Amino acid sequence: MKGLYCDGSSIRLRDDLPMPTPGPGEIRLSVRIVGICDTDLQLAKGYMGFRGVIGHEFVGQTDAGQRVTAEINNACHVCPTCRDGRPGHCPHRTVLGILGHDGAMAEHVVVPTVNLHEIPDELDDREAVFIEPLAAAFRITEQLVLDPGVKIAILGDGKLGMLCAWVARTTGAQVSVIGKHPSKLALAGEAINTYRLDEVSTLAKTFDVVVDCTGSHSGFPTALGLVRPCGTVVLKTTVAGTYTVNLAGIVIDEVRVIGSRCGPFPKAISALVNRQVSVRPLIAAEFPLDEAESAFRAASEKGARKILIHVNPASA
Incomplete structure (x- = not known):
């Protein structure tokens, strides 16, 4: 074979x-x-x-x-x-x-x-x-309550980042995508705010939820800089190797950190069939x-x- x-x-x-x-x-x-x-x-x-x-x-x-x-x-x-x-x-x-x-x-x-x-x-x-990666994006909606009052940032403009952004948009949440590539950020659509990574200094500690979809060692520290006190960071990607992160900010700002992996296939299939996500x-x-x-x-x-x-x- x-x-x-x-x-x-x-x-x-x-x-x-x-x-x-x-x-x-x-x-x-x-x-x-x-x-x-x-x-x-x-x-x-x-x-x-x-x-x-x-x-x-x-x-x-x-x-x-x-x-x-x-x-x-x-x-x-x-x-x-x-x-x-x-x-x-x-x-x-x-x-x-x-x-x-x-x-x-x-x-x-x-x-x-x-x-x-x-x-x-x-x-x-x-x-x-x-279906499988879209289901993984829907897992976030099982772990957190997302509604029009929630400001959520998706960190990373790659494939999973876009899927997470589109899924978050279906909840009515205020969605932003932060990435490095203008051509990829353009895929997000008009209903989603987009920012280049070099523009995020003004966004420090402003998001209720930040989802790290970067697959990079720098993703988690960047996410911690974007989430508000008592907010939530969702780790959505895996990285070969180990992290070195200062945990003091997590304690001081009382930030929740959630790992997020596989999700519901039926929701993903339904979203594709109903054209909620393209x-x-x-x-x-x-x-x-x-x-x-x-x-x-x-x-x-x-x-x-x-x-x-x-x-x-x-x-x-």
Whole structure:
């Protein structure tokens, strides 16, 4: 089988991967299309020490021809954490293409059937591949109350930053996006305020909520400078390596810090079907699987938008 393999510090296309075999409660899917996200880029730098096929944003197809995608946390569903309704934090879980489970940047992937979500006919593959990251953006709305009285800043004008901004906009909150790239900030839309990073000195301690979507070591300290006393910082991206942060400001200003990861697939699917969020402007380029290494290099370029890989175009 052909797929993009991570050896813990780099990635390469291989054609000698074993065909995955479904275990109890699992299904093997033919992969139609997969997206490269910033977590994949971090994995290639050593994040999590992952070895295996990467990729978790995907559209697959069953043997019966049904298009599906899958949640990425593979929980045991029997431990106390799972029974308490937190399967995404199951201590025994594997995570698709991230932790102990091969991902979807290959011709086939195996996932638990309980994690499957059917893709409506209204969505084409290029839209449906965004379900997982859009669900992650919706997770913020489960963790915080956002309404027209809330001033929220999205720090980072990348793919996840824009998804978080568009989701926050659906709540009526006062949304601002702060980034480095005028061309990317322009994607935010008229209902969202935009600022270049070098303009934020006047915005210090003015936001109720700041969401760090930078994937950078400088993101968290910058977010702490933007959030008001008794406000909330949401950490939305992962970074390979360790932070060095002065925690005094968090204590003095009584700032809440929330980690935010995976979110509700049904909300993401509904938002795409109802055209509350349009993801097509985020697509930069598309590659066949045979050019996956080139696709990964394109995704690694500074300021890159979403790169898609068509894996089984005959079935798409």
